[in-house]
Amino acid sequence: MTAPGPRSEDLGARLSFDRGEPGRRAVDVPVWNGQKTPLPDAHLLRDSVTLPEMGQGELVRYYTALSTRNYGIDSGTYPLGSCTMKFNPKVNDLIAFLPGFADAHPQSPEHEAQGTLRTLLELRQGLAEITGLPHVSLAPAAGAQGELAGVLMITAALEDRGELEARRRILVPDSAHGTNPATAAMAGYSVTHLPTAEDGSLDRATIEQELDESVAAVMVTVPNTLGLWENGIEQVAELIHDAGAYLYADGANLNAIMGRVRYGDLGFDVVHLNLHKSFSTPHGGGGPGAGPVCCTEELAPYLPTPILEEGDDGLVRLAAPERSIGRLQQFHGNVGVLLRAYAYMRALGLDGLRSVSGQAVLNANYLRVLLHGHYDLPYDRPVLHEVVFSGSRQKREHDVRTYDIAKRLIDYGFHPPTVYFPLIVEEALMIEPTETEPPEAIEALAEALIAIAEESASDPDTLHGAPWTAPIGRLDETTAARRPVLSWRGPRQDR
Amino acid sequence: MTAPGPRSEDLGARLSFDRGEPGRRAVDVPVWNGQKTPLPDAHLLRDSVTLPEMGQGELVRYYTALSTRNYGIDSGTYPLGSCTMKFNPKVNDLIAFLPGFADAHPQSPEHEAQGTLRTLLELRQGLAEITGLPHVSLAPAAGAQGELAGVLMITAALEDRGELEARRRILVPDSAHGTNPATAAMAGYSVTHLPTAEDGSLDRATIEQELDESVAAVMVTVPNTLGLWENGIEQVAELIHDAGAYLYADGANLNAIMGRVRYGDLGFDVVHLNLHKSFSTPHGGGGPGAGPVCCTEELAPYLPTPILEEGDDGLVRLAAPERSIGRLQQFHGNVGVLLRAYAYMRALGLDGLRSVSGQAVLNANYLRVLLHGHYDLPYDRPVLHEVVFSGSRQKREHDVRTYDIAKRLIDYGFHPPTVYFPLIVEEALMIEPTETEPPEAIEALAEALIAIAEESASDPDTLHGAPWTAPIGRLDETTAARRPVLSWRGPRQDR
Amino acid sequence: MSSPHPYIPATEADRARMLERIGADDLDSLFADLPEAFRDPSIDLLPALTEPDLIALLADRAGQNAAPSRPNFLGAGAYRRSVPSIVSYLVSRSEFSTAYTPYQPEISQGTLQSGFEFQSVVCELTGMDVANVGLYDVASATAEACLMASRTTKRQAVCLLEPIHPGTADVVNTYARGAGLRVDAVSMAEELSDEHACLVAQQPDFLGTIVDLEPLANAAHEVGALLVAVADPFALGMLKAPGDAGADIVTGEGRDLAGAPAFGGPSLGLFAAGLPYLRQMPGRIVGRTKELHPSDGGKARTGYVLTLQAREQFIRRERATSNVSTAQALIALGFTIAVQALGPHGLRESAELCYQRAHDAARRIAAISGYKVPERGPWVQEFLVRGPVPAANLSSELSERGITAGLDVSDRPEPEAHNALLFCVTEATPDSHIDALIEALASIGDEV
Amino acid sequence: MSSPHPYIPATEADRARMLERIGADDLDSLFADLPEAFRDPSIDLLPALTEPDLIALLADRAGQNAAPSRPNFLGAGAYRRSVPSIVSYLVSRSEFSTAYTPYQPEISQGTLQSGFEFQSVVCELTGMDVANVGLYDVASATAEACLMASRTTKRQAVCLLEPIHPGTADVVNTYARGAGLRVDAVSMAEELSDEHACLVAQQPDFLGTIVDLEPLANAAHEVGALLVAVADPFALGMLKAPGDAGADIVTGEGRDLAGAPAFGGPSLGLFAAGLPYLRQMPGRIVGRTKELHPSDGGKARTGYVLTLQAREQFIRRERATSNVSTAQALIALGFTIAVQALGPHGLRESAELCYQRAHDAARRIAAISGYKVPERGPWVQEFLVRGPVPAANLSSELSERGITAGLDVSDRPEPEAHNALLFCVTEATPDSHIDALIEALASIGDEV
Numbered sequence A, B: 001m002t003a004p005g006p007r008s009e010d011l012g013a014r015l016s017f018d019r020g021e022p023g024r025r026a027v028d029v030p031v032w033n034g035q036k037t038p039l040p041d042a043h044l045l046r047d048s049v050t051l052p053e054m055g056q057g058e059l060v061r062y063y064t065a066l067s068t069r070n071y072g073i074d075s076g077t078y079p080l081g082s083c084t085m086k087f088n089p090k091v092n093d094l095i096a097f098l099p100g101f102a103d104a105h106p107q108s109p110e111h112e113a114q115g116t117l118r119t120l121l122e123l124r125q126g127l128a129e130i131t132g133l134p135h136v137s138l139a140p141a142a143g144a145q146g147e148l149a150g151v152l153m154i155t156a157a158l159e160d161r162g163e164l165e166a167r168r169r170i171l172v173p174d175s176a177h178g179t180n181p182a183t184a185a186m187a188g189y190s191v192t193h194l195p196t197a198e199d200g201s202l203d204r205a206t207i208e209q210e211l212d213e214s215v216a217a218v219m220v221t222v223p224n225t226l227g228l229w230e231n232g233i234e235q236v237a238e239l240i241h242d243a244g245a246y247l248y249a250d251g252a253n254l255n256a257i258m259g260r261v262r263y264g265d266l267g268f269d270v271v272h273l274n275l276h277k278s279f280s281t282p283h284g285g286g287g288p289g290a291g292p293v294c295c296t297e298e299l300a301p302y303l304p305t306p307i308l309e310e311g312d313d314g315l316v317r318l319a320a321p322e323r324s325i326g327r328l329q330q331f332h333g334n335v336g337v338l339l340r341a342y343a344y345m346r347a348l349g350l351d352g353l354r355s356v357s358g359q360a361v362l363n364a365n366y367l368r369v370l371l372h373g374h375y376d377l378p379y380d381r382p383v384l385h386e387v388v389f390s391g392s393r394q395k396r397e398h399d400v401r402t403y404d405i406a407k408r409l410i411d412y413g414f415h416p417p418t419v420y421f422p423l424i425v426e427e428a429l430m431i432e433p434t435e436t437e438p439p440e441a442i443e444a445l446a447e448a449l450i451a452i453a454e455e456s457a458s459d460p461d462t463l464h465g466a467p468w469t470a471p472i473g474r475l476d477e478t479t480a481a482r483r484p485v486l487s488w489r490g491p492r493q494d495r
Numbered sequence C, D: 001m002s003s004p005h006p007y008i009p010a011t012e013a014d015r016a017r018m019l020e021r022i023g024a025d026d027l028d029s030l031f032a033d034l035p036e037a038f039r040d041p042s043i044d045l046l047p048a049l050t051e052p053d054l055i056a057l058l059a060d061r062a063g064q065n066a067a068p069s070r071p072n073f074l075g076a077g078a079y080r081r082s083v084p085s086i087v088s089y090l091v092s093r094s095e096f097s098t099a100y101t102p103y104q105p106e107i108s109q110g111t112l113q114s115g116f117e118f119q120s121v122v123c124e125l126t127g128m129d130v131a132n133v134g135l136y137d138v139a140s141a142t143a144e145a146c147l148m149a150s151r152t153t154k155r156q157a158v159c160l161l162e163p164i165h166p167g168t169a170d171v172v173n174t175y176a177r178g179a180g181l182r183v184d185a186v187s188m189a190e191e192l193s194d195e196h197a198c199l200v201a202q203q204p205d206f207l208g209t210i211v212d213l214e215p216l217a218n219a220a221h222e223v224g225a226l227l228v229a230v231a232d233p234f235a236l237g238m239l240k241a242p243g244d245a246g247a248d249i250v251t252g253e254g255r256d257l258a259g260a261p262a263f264g265g266p267s268l269g270l271f272a273a274g275l276p277y278l279r280q281m282p283g284r285i286v287g288r289t290k291e292l293h294p295s296d297g298g299k300a301r302t303g304y305v306l307t308l309q310a311r312e313q314f315i316r317r318e319r320a321t322s323n324v325s326t327a328q329a330l331i332a333l334g335f336t337i338a339v340q341a342l343g344p345h346g347l348r349e350s351a352e353l354c355y356q357r358a359h360d361a362a363r364r365i366a367a368i369s370g371y372k373v374p375e376r377g378p379w380v381q382e383f384l385v386r387g388p389v390p391a392a393n394l395s396s397e398l399s400e401r402g403i404t405a406g407l408d409v410s411d412r413p414e415p416e417a418h419n420a421l422l423f424c425v426t427e428a429t430p431d432s433h434i435d436a437l438i439e440a441l442a443s444i445g446d447e448v
């Protein structure tokens, strides 16, 4: 027997701006009792600013309620392919919030920041070891900024070689993350797409064909976004170098190979890492991240500012590489994220990092075999950190799209995997369990996906309407884009 | 259109002990590499202990999931009468967790704990001012322990007066909280119940009749658990003193009168406060609390140990009153809670505390008028901090009990009020909004209760089966008590 | 201070509207019942502070305590532990911290199910049948144990075995006074008689020595008394469960496993007993049950409720087994998570690490000329130190060197305590603190 | 280190079972695709630490930074603010902190709705039409603004008005190099020409002076360029909204209102613009919408989604408006809550309190013999100090007295900066630090 509850509040319809009452406040500000300085001339000042006026309790309740409408790693399995949603140890946050670290001013003289600087130096050394590329800048704020740094370093090197005018193209596989071509374009290059071969690796023939003196660099994701190793990448590296171009690694998938193979050893010139993925720092609903770049001796002079140096006096200092591409941020990068990454590296050590990649790959393969036969597997071979299924069969046979499958998975208590990426897989379902999921969780995820595959035959409408149990139903994304409402008051002209 | 989701996990059926796998662990312990001392003889040691074995991520998810099955003040209105569930400022927690406070060892020499001790001294002084009773011990861990302290102080005073053998009775109103009679009994007294008069105050005639040399004390809750002022309490105090007995105040309802009237001025000899209620410290799912006792000069020598003293050297010290009843805890009370209470007192100051009582009383009366006519109001007069309705009409006319009404309120998104207390009100609904609820919240609560009153006529079955939208349905409390299952493994004999 | 206050949302306009609805003129008129003669007294309170000023003041106060980095070798009832980092995060989730006693189980399963977890953990650690969800602290829990023993045996005296923590003894005396019980302190179990409801023995004892509980249980049972073991739950990671040694009631202090010492509190009294005493137990107890009706199409789900409430004050009033109401639930949650995070192996390893580190420190001290570490038997983390100068001087000499010495126990009757300080070293005492201590002790010795 | 690791739950037994199911011999065999020659290289990493050792090490490291209690008068882009206490609690709720970009709106309304709140707050503060959910930091946001201005005006040069933060100028140069833009630095708007896509002006400027943006907007618009205002959102509590002064794009740094300076990051780039530029904006944007089908019997509910994604890299790839993907969402959440907690009055009061305290400190310094506070115009929280000794010496003399001086700006071209340090005093600078500074300055003066 069930009876409906009363309809619960439409939380989205009432922003903080619509709550509270004029005059309420959530915090008090001390009153100034000293001598009063007259304010600057009125034409420099504003009359007022419109903001919510709520009591402290109201405000806390509002954001607490919003939080309960979110799904995080602590809520359950979050197998978002390519994003490496692994457990975020709380100790990392505790460390980053230690007052000595948190209160450090970015302009502090070096001797007042040795605790931070030495820790960053050790992180830098660790990343150099892990990537096999000895020079590192921790400055980039996220993967995409690391990419930009890497490509601009290549630009600078080409400029010094006098070849910049000639080399205006960057080759990017069609399986690449969107940031790769976007970065290349932002750095002023034209982008040539490389097709993926039958086996999911780069198509060697096209590369050979495209490689000429107009090519500045090739950006390759290793392992790639299909969760597969790039077969023969070490030979490709030689080809590229022979053609006078650079080989850039998108290292966002480092999680798969940590401690097992190194970008530098394979012939990459520069790599960016996504510490917010591989090194377990919280993703924060979309950042902050950290995207260090590591490179060869040859590219080292161009690294973004700052880099870390240990002086003969034992002091660690921030420095600008000789021919640096310059700064990427006003200060020194997302230091709080870097401290968390350091804590993670130290919590694991080499054996631990190898266990990470080992278990991450085992988990992905376990899922691969559990789901085998239930969904199409366009590249049917052992995978590394993630496995990309396709919902084409469900679409063809039952008019159920991957979109529907993802939404239905929410009803089963899971965060859906990445969908419709990589672009080369039709109706892609890109699943990355990561090493922090226990086998039971992977089995439960597989069971849910199998049940959904069955439902797509027996009850496609349930899938078309899913999710049914989420805090809110399917949203009208088309109208959102067609008639954008982007702030509480809307643009000034409409007021 | 709705379609059912898959059945979600029966979270209660799987304890942590049923999760994980042998060998998993949530934290590592450092290895001892120094010289090994042999362990004590084996007959003193255990073989093993049975505990869950889970990874850190699993454990975090499990307790995060449990938390989402709880309702706290940050979740919404929590009008639990007598319990004063008000907003708990986060700054109080921040302060109590400052390392200087949190890491202080209870046996520290006084000069190493002056920060804590001075703060407690100022709290003590504030409580003395607020209650009008100059002597204070902060030791009691909660209200009930404060009561025990107060009654034992009376015992000690009577002993010193040589009247302990004679005075073996304590008078307690029938509206009192259960801890009052339980405390009196625990302190070795027999309890005489005093009836409540028509107007909700003590029945004067009975008191006069009962007061004789066998009476040690009268315990009165002010304001009382009906949310009403004890009319003429100051005259009753005189009567009691004339009879050679002491007047004890249960000050758990201080919230109603903070800054407006003082126990000491009214003639009370001793009062306990519930700082976890009146002073906004988190209730913690059932503690920790803090229940200081404040008393007259006469009773001061008997206060529990420790009390605080400021020496001529400016140092604050812990001390034992001359003829103290002794300690109540191994150390000095729930200091972390006391620090939070101090922060609250300082955040408000006298004006603020008067606003607290003013608004708390206004809110209760607002609710009283909003609900007037929809539920029976046995004591139909203006109230102080809370208002006690009765569901008798609903029971009589629609066979809907207060129990059902409370459960249905959950579906409307509220925590139910206190029910079936005070015992003297049939089908009691004891509602205390507190000052931290904005008027909109009180109106919404009233609307929900009115809607439920209507439902009890139109659709009683919905009420009988409620709640429908909670994480779990009505539970079988009878079987729980009849065949108790109290731990994961059950008693040893059953294993 | 501005109005409205951040903690009190209603504005003047709100209030006017509400007062009008009520039919009252102003706020003060709502207090008309209060006797006029005493209304609105003058009250002298410290001025209100805004949040930034409040934080600044109390940060300053916190700084007036000894710095957390100061080496400190006090134990004697409060121990610095390595608390897993996940504990404070989880405990501070407001669904846990801002809820109250779970009177409405349907929206309190978080508190209730963790209460059941807590009871399960306490039963496993102590080797007992049943546990409640916790009392105020170890001392008051022990006092409640004495009252319970007296109720069940109908005897009016209890017996404390020395050395027991003086705070515990004191609290037992406080509670016993109310209940009219005699409290005898003895130094050997042989002094027990059939007047005694129970023998109370601390494990490890106040001077740190591991106690063999089995003969004590036998001695108690022989005269028809119960054995109450006051056991350190951390030490139970390696020591025999008191239940297996024959204890009838076990109490303990859970604070240190759940968090920082916090000048002694919030504390957490553990309380477990044999099944026969279940209905005499003080405090709240959580029980497992099922939904009355299946709520989700399928089978009835499992849930948790407060149970056996007929023992409690709010029902039984003056015939309740105790007056306790609000206890220490949030600390119990922290304790549960911490112990479960350590798990069976971690708890044992932690206890042994603590044992090894403390013994190593003791050995290093004993090796300094002029110092002795008198042993009374096997021990876990606390040991006596006798130095080349009187105990009080040793303590103040160390203090001058920036070190807080172990507790001065030189006035105790036990011969080993003569002129001694009781030092504590745990798994969480930094190496650098121990090194500093060794150096300081040596330099004090050199100066003699 | 024990196995399994706390972060990796699978046990050896789990692994064996999984490997069998897969049909693999061991973990290493899963890596057979990796070129054997390079597999399992020797890697030299620091040893693993257990959690207690890790915390101990990093607490020690944190202690090697200057103590937070050390008086510090650095500003120059990072300001100590009074962040409301509720911020860190709410932001650290793991539903917020451990989620990622809200690709699945049905279970990401927390992130999305707060993103919409953030956009609304940024629009109100800046006086602009539209805002995104944030970029990396003020400098990279400003660089993106320059690229956007170049895209919309189709011009290949941008113009920076000095004094601008050198870090910002540097980042604009970095990004401009890739985009092939010329960057001109000018000291007056008159140097602007019709080659320039935009004029970038910082408010207050790098030396703390409040800028009148209106004439700058006019000058820019006259040559068909946009005005990019780089505004401190805290100062906007009192200063005219750049949108009202005619700015076309506004960037800013949100870090300090959201939390501690954290050695500069995590930072938060604010980015707002006029409606005409909406479809050229970089970064994610949240839009409001409704359910496709009413889910709860009643009307369709309101929800939020990422919108206008056709601008973004994952769809538009090399034709995207920016390459940004992961940004600073959690810091944006903290910023939103902090600003909303202050509210309209609190924000203004805070800004004025900061203004008053800084001016009071400056007045006290100017009153010390030998010291000057050269003013360049009205200012909020930063001021120049010239002392009786060269700037570098003044800085080191203060450092010796335990005080971190303001930034040495003596090498700047502005005449007022000659031989000066740039001091910062905010609403959160403790009085005692200011007193200590005054005393130290006086004593340095006395010694000359």
Ligand SMILES: Cc1ncc(COP(=O)(O)O)c(C=O)c1O
Residues within 6 Å of the ligand: A082, A083, A142, A143, A144, A145, A177, A179, A180, A221, A225, A250, A252, A253, A274, A289, A291, D324, D325, D326
């Ligand atoms: C393969 C790959 N490359 C690059 C990126 C970009 O990294 P970020 O989002 O940190 O900018 C991502 C993730 O978004 C990615 O998955």
Ligand SMILES: Cc1ncc(COP(=O)(O)O)c(C=O)c1O
Residues within 6 Å of the ligand: B082, B083, B142, B143, B144, B145, B177, B179, B180, B221, B225, B250, B252, B253, B274, B289, B291, C324, C325, C326
């Ligand atoms: C009126 C009254 N008196 C006494 C108590 C007992 O206080 P505590 O629960 O803190 O022991 C309570 C609350 O439980 C109460 O409401």
